[in-house]
Amino acid sequence: MSRLWRRLTSSPGAMVGLGAMALAYALAFLWLTGDLAGGGSGLETGFPAWERLFERRGFLRFEPVGWIVVGGWVWTFSPLNTLLALGLGILLGLNLLAAWWVWRSPRACGLGEASTSLLASIPALLLGGACCAPLVLIWLGLPLAGAVAGVMPILLPLAVVAMLVGLWRLARRLDRPP
Amino acid sequence: MYRFLLTAFLAWLVLVPALAAPPTREAPQGMVAYPLETLRAARRPGGPGRDGIPSIDRPRFVSADQARLDDDDIVIGLYHRGEARAYPQRILVWHEIVNDEVGGEALSITYCPLTATALGFRRGETELGVSGKLVNSNLVMYDRATGSEWPQILGAAIDGPLAGQGLEEVRVVWTTWGRWRARYPESEVLSERTGYVRNYRRDPYGSYAPLGGYYLPQSRRLFPVLHRDGRLPPKTLIYGVRTASGALAVDRRVLRDAGLIETRLGAERIVVIHDPGLDSAWAFRNPRGTSLDADTLGFGPEGVSGPGIEALEPLNGFEAMWFAWVAFYPATEFYAEVP
Secondary structure (H helix, E strand, C coil): CHHHHHHHHHCHHHHHHHHHHHHHHHHHHHHHCCCEECCCCCEEEECCCHHHCCCEEECCEECCCEEEEECCEEEEECHHHHHHHHHHHHHHHHHHHHHHHHHHCCCCCHHHHHHHHHHHHHHHHHHHHHCCCHHHHHHHCCCHHHHHHHHHHHHHHHHHHHHHHHHHHHHHHHHCCC | CHHHHHHHHHHHHHHHHHHHCCCEECCCCCCCCCCHHHHHHCCEECCCCCCCCCCECCCCEEECCCCCCCCCCEEEEEEECCEEEEEEHHHHHHHCEEEEEECCEEEEEEEECCCCEEEEEECCCCCEEEEEEEECCEEEEEECCCCCEEECCCCECCECCCCCCEECEECCEEEEHHHHHHHCCCCEEECCCCCCCCCCCCCCCEEECCEEECCCCCCCCCCCCCCCCCCCCCCCEEEEEECCCCEEEEEHHHHHHHCEEEEEECCEEEEEEEECCCCEEEEEECCCCCCCCHHHCEEECCEEECCCHHHCEEECEEEEEHHHHHHHCCCCEEECCCC
């Protein structure tokens, strides 16, 4: 883990890449979970419901406290949902960066291991996005929603565990002497 | 003394929820086609948990002039004790239940987006909430006094202390804002200031104007049902009426063309009258076989009027997606022929 940390903090490019990945994932997550959606016009903000900051509307899903309208987009803003989305994005970004470094490392077995870890992060990404998004299934018209709705609450913790395990394995690989 | 206090406490525990329970009928308004155990076993989690879809418990209203609605926006209309209120579908899609008080009476206006059903119920001292469960894709409500669970279309409890009993229904109308406003220009409209932040400009399931997404007639349902019937595309809206002895689904196109339909449900004569102003219908029992002429009937705030109407007994009817209606009422009569 120490080598991963050193490489990350010593490379501005890696930090920018991590930030970009975290932001992209967070936006995708917020869109999938419905916090970010269309239907807006103009520029408008309002925060009338701060008292609902910690109010849950589902497992690891919180009530919005306000809205931010920018053009056609409406963001029903929950600080906790946003923090969660960014946290997941950082975790995924770290996985991808570490997998990239392992893949680029000059050892014979690097390619296979990095690919495996990278592949492991893909279901994590999907699980993370799908965790609270039965609406996505509805948009897609999948009859799967009926079966999936019951397991939705466990998908997000599963995604986090999958990404933590993936990151731990990659960090160990990076720390191993060549 | 100790025993007395204990007895009093136990009595309080039993009586307080019972007193606050919603007003019920011993027999539900419509038939219940399945044993309650079957309906209980058919419950499915819909995704969000109990109150994960929050009901509106302190609704605010704006005047018709202040409402930000287009003429073709769907509203659920209520005219009760001389007061008219419109509940925009695009607000209810996020909340499903409004615990309101109209004309001094406590009512719950309920809407299930997955089955396109809107029903009003008397709620007494308690409130109805969204349980997070579905039966036949239909919203299962719960009452906050006893925790009994009520599938909306049935209007009957399938679990809890009130299992087997029925809620008292109040007629609400599925129509468009333009049509509702023309009939009830003084109508109040549910405000977007619901106490919650939601994107009321967007329906997460699809669109009614133009028709799209989940609401397309031929699109697939999402959750399992107890009975399937392919006579109509699954999401086709029918007008449904049910009594203790049977259920009737009327093809709305046929209803529009005919204006007035006279049929039977078991031994009872039933009349369904199309309301061209609201593009909805009024249903009645016709116990004396009174003859009616569609051309002599008129429509106003109180509903349909004209010669013969006073001899009829009003029945609650409502629009529903075909797949959901036939799932709850597998032996439903289906009226699809122009007489």
